[in-house]
Amino acid sequence: MALTESPILASHLGEPQSLLDAFCTPRSKRRHIPRRDAFIDSLLIATVFATGPQSHHHAGHAIYLPDPTKCSPENPAQQKPRPYVSRQAPRSSRLRKHESSQDEQPASPCHLEPTSQVIYRPQRATPVPLPGTVVHPLVTLPKEPTAVTVKCMARTRIPTIHGTVFLHLYHNNCDNKEHLAVVVDPAQLSNNGQHSAPAIRSHSLDSVWTENETAEERLIRGAYVGRLSPDSQQPSQPPFNGPLPVPHLLAPLVRIHSECFTGETLGSMRCDCGEQLDEAIRVISQPVQASPNGIIPGRGVVVYMRQEGRGIGLLSKIRAYNLQDLGHDTVSANLKLGYKADERGYELAVAILRDLGLGSVQGEGVRLLTNNPDKVAALEREGLRVVERVPMVPRSWRCRPIEEDNQRSVGVTMVGGEAVRGVDLDKYLTTKVLRMGHMLPLHPPDLRLAN
Numbered sequence: 125m126a127l128t129e130s131p132i133l134a135s136h137l138g139e140p141q142s143l144l145d146a147f148c149t150p151r152s153k154r155r156h157i158p159r160r161d162a163f164i165d166s167l168l169i170a171t172v173f174a175t176g177p178q179s180h181h182h183a184g185h186a187i188y189l190p191d192p193t194k195c196s197p198e199n200p201a202q203q204k205p206r207p208y209v210s211r212q213a214p215r216s217s218r219l220r221k222h223e224s225s226q227d228e229q230p231a232s233p234c235h236l237e238p239t240s241q242v243i244y245r246p247q248r249a250t251p252v253p254l255p256g257t258v259v260h261p262l263v264t265l266p267k268e269p270t271a272v273t274v275k276c277m278a279r280t281r282i283p284t285i286h287g288t289v290f291l292h293l294y295h296n297n298c299d300n301k302e303h304l305a306v307v308v309d310p311a312q313l314s315n316n317g318q319h320s321a322p323a324i325r326s327h328s329l330d331s332v333w334t335e336n337e338t339a340e341e342r343l344i345r346g347a348y349v350g351r352l353s354p355d356s357q358q359p360s361q362p363p364f365n366g367p368l369p370v371p372h373l374l375a376p377l378v379r380i381h382s383e384c385f386t387g388e389t390l391g392s393m394r395c396d397c398g399e400q401l402d403e404a405i406r407v408i409s410q411p412v413q414a415s416p417n418g419i420i421p422g423r424g425v426v427v428y429m430r431q432e433g434r435g436i437g438l439l440s441k442i443r444a445y446n447l448q449d450l451g452h453d454t455v456s457a458n459l460k461l462g463y464k465a466d467e468r469g470y471e472l473a474v475a476i477l478r479d480l481g482l483g484s485v486q487g488e489g490v491r492l493l494t495n496n497p498d499k500v501a502a503l504e505r506e507g508l509r510v511v512e513r514v515p516m517v518p519r520s521w522r523c524r525p526i527e528e529d530n531q532r533s534v535g536v537t538m539v540g541g542e543a544v545r546g547v548d549l550d551k552y553l554t555t556k557v558l559r560m561g562h563m564l565p566l567h568p569p570d571l572r573l574a575n
């Protein structure tokens with residue numbers, strides 16, 4: 125086929141950028157183009173870009189070529205639209221999508237998502253049969269379970285209204301999200317290196333990353349001790365076997381917090397997530413009695429997991445909110461969308477805590493800030509040593525009854541805010557108690573609020 129016979133190319137010859145734009149218009153807007161032509165066009169475009177000059181925006185982009193035998197218009201069943209699954213949806217849903225796309229539909233430029241970059245995934249050699257072993261062609265060798273690995277990429281000091289915290293950013297080998305740990309341990313700011321409690325530090329951050337890494341590289345990623353300043357620059361030492369538990373020391377307070385864009389960033393009053401994040405940092409920062417050393421600064425961690433909407437992702441959470449406006453509660457809305465009431469997993473959170481020296485059998489146990497019994501059980505199943513559960517009572521529930529609907533002051537759900545209250549929030553909290561078994565004292569008037 126000559127270049128000019130292609131309907132897309134003919135109208136864009138000599139203009140590679142506008143050609144690419146035309147090809148990249150959403151599929152819904154270019155349905156008039158027969159799929160066979162679209163395929164030929166993609167081949168031609170690939171040729172044009174492989175041979176011609178490329179802008180730096182497009183140089184590294186893969187162009188996916190569909191299998192022409194599967195993309196044929198003779199098989200319309202293969203082209204039926206499928207529900208859109210957000211990239212933030214739980215891994216299980218995204219994998220389901222991928223598997224079903226392999227079963228039902230051919231890979232095409234419109235279906236394929238960019239390959240996510242997975243960091244530190246261990247390389248495994250392809251199993252080679254032993255000499256003399258007959259391998260049946262239909263036998264699938266069982267996959268080895270992948271051990272969860274996390275690595276702290278950077279750490280820095282963040283002053284907050286509750287005191288200084290150390291923000292840690294983690295990568296892992298299970299998803300491509302950047303989970304965080306907010307470490308409250310202000311004793312680490314002292315430059316004299318004397319602490320009455322083991323410092324909560326990341327093992328992976330303090331490790332030696334390369335043979336020839338410089339002190340400056342260590343400082344920049346946050347592997348330092350004391351307070352970093354123009355006058356104080358002490359790179360940390362590679363860790364030994366982690367801090368050992370100290371007798372008579374109160375175990376550090378830990379909260380596993382799940383991301384909530386609406387509550388934490390918009391200050392939504394449908395939930396108390398922003399308030400909970402603030403409350404967790406506040407409570408952990410309170411000085412604690414540590415006999416025989418007397419009072420020591422508060423110690424603990426908020427592990428901030430990118431598990432928006434209890435793991436269903438923001439797109440589905442937004443849809444769930446509309447279902448809630450139609451009369452569903454937070455649990456039945458999830459179920460109606462095809463999810464479990466809670467889609468979260470905690471193996472990464474536990475791995476992060478272990479990297480910080482907490483929750484293992486040999487290390488310090490943790491006091492867990494939560495009302496959610498399933499969360500405690502799930503964390504213990506993952507091997508976290510929980511020595512105590514500490515309740516998180518919503519601030520508005522401490523001063524019952526609700527004074528006025530939707531009453532709040534500016535920034536109330538943000539870190540440093542006050543209490544959030546309102547009818548939507550009360551329904552949400554009541555549902556958590558009645559349907560999810562959250563361990564909170566429920567006042568009789570709340571029963572009428574649950575729907």
Ligand SMILES: Nc1nc2c(ncn2[C@@H]2O[C@H](COP(=O)(O)OP(=O)(O)OP(=O)(O)O)[C@@H](O)[C@H]2O)c(=O)[nH]1
Nearest residue numbers: 382383384395431432433434441444454494495496
């Ligand atoms: N699916 C869904 N998720 C919600 C809703 N409201 C808040 N969330 C999410 O719920 C998560 C917070 O979890 P919660 O159930 O409030 O609390 P928890 O972590 O289970 O329990 P606690 O430790 O006691 O706070 C965040 O990821 C929010 O985005 C909702 O109506 N539907």
